């Protein structure tokens with residue numbers, strides 16, 4: 001049986017990955033930052049020696065995209081230094097490693113062709129060109145893992161994540177629908193809303209397929225905008241989707257520029273013979289009851305607590 005070790009196990013993706021592995025009867029240990037600090041070589045070595053994993057999945061990351069603009073060194077220490085430290089530990093122990101990465105490694109520019117700077121979804125081997133500090137630090141993490149583990153390292157890029165166990169756009173829209181008569185949402189950023197439980201499923205399939213090392217894109221199929229996603233969420237809540245109003249990104253000023261085009265291609269799954277995650281709308285409908293329940297439980301907890 002494959003022994004799994006998950007770093008960053010209390011994050012949004014880490015929580016769903018540990019749950020998915022446990023529900024499939026896999027041997028899994030999930031460690032939060034207190035149990036495995038990826039920036040601390042002794043902590044990494046200790047965890048790997050103690051749990052003797054066959055596979056380590058690094059879900060730990062500095063994910064505050066805007067804060068990274070002013071704290072790039074700290075973000076780099078986690079996203080690149082941490083990834084390298086885990087990879088070195090895996091190399092020493094003979095374990096495989098899955099490093100989670102992001103669409104932000106690409107420029108994400110939409111030159112008006114509705115197909116990004118590449119003119120089509122980004123392929124796994126397209127040349128990265130991050131435009132944010134967060135993207136630069138995540139790209140450095142990817143490169144460290146592939147350098148340390150040329151025969152046993154995987155980079156799984158994902159994007160536009162939502163899940164029951166963390167703050168995210170879907171949960172924010174559920175909250176705002178309850179609180180506001182109307183919401184303004186940007187309609188000029190294109191991407192693939194993706195459920196953390198689906199990313200977990202792809203990671204497990206990748207490892208069980210004994211896939212060739214390299215880069216894989218774990219996002220839903222098809223694409224939409226944040227505006228399109230918000231309208232779908234309002235529809236799922238039985239609310240009038242017209243209460244979601246489209247606005248351009250220029251109305252929001254944020255420290256880190258957001259990609260206009262974040263659509264990732266899925267060619268590596270096809271070559272591997274593993275089905276990609278399904279269409280974003282179908283997967284959102286499947287995930288929605290769990291997210292709604294989590295959001296309502298938080299609201300009830302806040303009212304009673």
Ligand SMILES: NC(=O)c1ccc[n+]([C@@H]2O[C@H](COP(=O)([O-])OP(=O)(O)OC[C@H]3O[C@@H](n4cnc5c(N)ncnc54)[C@H](OP(=O)(O)O)[C@@H]3O)[C@@H](O)[C@H]2O)c1
Pocket residue numbers: 007008009010011012013014032033036037038039058059060061062063078082100101102103138157158159160161162166
């Ligand atoms: N969310 C998205 O939309 C999105 C999109 C593309 C890619 N990704 C990538 O997906 C992965 C998972 O993201 P997520 O959304 O699940 O993020 P998350 O909820 O912020 O989880 C990240 C986890 O990493 C932990 N962590 C931070 N520094 C650490 C350290 N030094 N050692 C060990 N753990 C540490 C955090 O612990 P604390 O709570 O203690 O800080 C947190 O539990 C990340 O690699 C992220 O870059 C996310």
